[in-house]
Amino acid sequence: MSRTRAAHPGRLPRRLLHRPLLAAAVAVAGAATAFAAAVLPDGNGLPAGRASPAVAGTAAGPSAEDRLLHDAEQRLLRDCMRRQGFTYQVFALDEEPGVEAFPYVLDDSAWAGRHGYGSALRGQRAARARSDPNRAYFAALPPDRKARALAAANGPTPRGLSTDLPGGGTVERSGQGCVAESQDLLYGDVAAWFRASTRVEALERIRRGRVTADAGYRGPLARWERCMRGAGHPYATPAQTRAAALSPTRPLGTAREVALALAEVRCGAASGLAATARRLDAHHAAALARTYRADVEQWERLRAAALPRARRITGEPPRG
Template identity: 40%
Template sequence: MHRWTLALLTAGLLATTATGCAGTTTTPGTSASSTPRTTNSAAETLRLAEQLLIKTCMEKEGHKYWIEPPRPQDVSTRFPYVVDDPAWASAHGYGTDLRRERERQVRSDPNQRYFHSVPAEARAVLVSDLNGARPQGLSARLPNGLRVTHSDQGCQATAERQLYGDLQAWFRATRVTDSLAGTRVGLVTGDKRYKAAVKVWARCMRERTYTYADPARARAAATLPQTPWPHDKEVRLASAEAACAVSSGLKSVAASLDSEYRARLQRGHPRETADLARLKREALPRARAIVAQDD
């Protein structure tokens, strides 16, 4: 049975449905009152071009749409194994300050305000025009055997088709390669070399009066309680974690294992890895032209 959770604010990510599991719940975007048209990376050029194409499409359908800015990485994406940047930790701890700021931005997001300003019956039309009416037309089998699907209609699909050409290949390549990230983290944290480095890290933490067996437990202690930790307390723990990550060698071990397993997983899925690189490479000139035209 398919479940499909959609939100207007998720233009940056294709909402997907998975056979045999709960539907994907997408994450709201952040405020987009203004978006710079100059970009410093290929990834940002592609992202901005896609947003501009979505905006054009939605306006043709009679809707308003504001360009979504890049979503900042959360701490689990930035530091999947251990907080290993002492300067970042001393400023943000485990990033709860940044999360609160993102939540504030979401509440003021112009797309969200617009979505909630229209009558209820019009919201369904907005979602359909953005994401397509049904999760049909695109399909990919993930490495774990799960099949995910998405509509090949709607402004999101239209924008990606214009930008990348082969929409089915793009959907399959992005879904498969994205799924490998979680697999890679599991392989790294399950590796005996990582576990050995964590033991050294834990000894370092005990010397600093913290008795957490691994970084995941330290992070959970600071970020999961119903009563949030004071920022300075969170910073002290995260700073100790980062210092020990460097001095114990856990940072270098995790980075080495991450590269090793990334390469191994890519070799195991050569078609999707090659397709993703090719489609991005071929789309980049089109993206640059789209962004330049909007300047």
């Protein structure tokens, strides 16, 4: 595993540029989420997570560092809940990203050929969530024990940590409970981690909004629409194609889903939309990284400092 480097002032962290912000180790903060094993954000977005590659089209799963930090936090959470008299089972990150890894347009023909728009992946994740032992354990607790379990995991009140978001708004969560304790032990300062991770995650959403609002995005998008109509798919945007493909009430079926996804990939290339998305995404990512340099560098520093602790917690040998 390569050593995490401090963020360059002209770019967002690589993890945010190339895949969803996998916020399982960040977003286990709301009521009952410590007991829901599937805490990966959906369509964030990523996240966390995420979700989205700023350089669209790299359907990479979580990195080794993502997995290490996630696994370490899960073990700390399990141990803390045990001390509070409750059972918690650790869970692994999903290795295969969903269509959220392509926020602008699908442009990976191999991924599209395997998964279409990922409806089967969504079904598998939903099935895992339904069979999650943490969910079942929590559901079986009597009401008074449920309340104590939630307080043990997430603190007695959703107050204590607060940060302003880039672009406006404020986010709060508890600074107490096992989630906060686990992050404090892993990252060394739960308040600093909450602020940095929350603000950096928000930059991903801002970046995507800036890309799709950019005047340079409109021409390729119009060409993409004409290409798709010419192929018999009357959708105005990639968001419409995935909404149709992932409709819970009118599923396309595997063959039609894959055919639609491959048509989107072809039109993304022919129209220039995929290349434009990559260029604009890199441009806006660099601009945001410059503006919010302190947050990005703090996020990187905290992750880098957490890696040796995570190796000790999980028993992974140190890297040279």
